[in-house]
Amino acid sequence: MSKTMNKAAASRIQSSAAKANHGKIAKNSFPSRAQAAANKSTTATQKSK
Numbered sequence: 001m002s003k004t005m006n007k008a009a010a011s012r013i014q015s016s017a018a019k020a021n022h023g024k025i026a027k028n029s030f031p032s033r034a035q036a037a038a039n040k041s042t043t044a045t046q047k048s049k
Helices: 007-020 031-046
Strands: none
Touching: 007 031
16 A cells, blocks of 8 residues: 555545545545545656656
8 A cells, every 4th residue: 555645536535525525625525635635646647757
């Protein structure tokens, strides 16, 4: 199991939260932090190539 957040995992988290909250995601919620982490992880991976 991967320890870094990837975009697919962040998408699943954000989708689940949006369904539970009538399409709304709070700015500092876990789903938004997961998305930020996935973006950071993807950017770091692309720079290392």
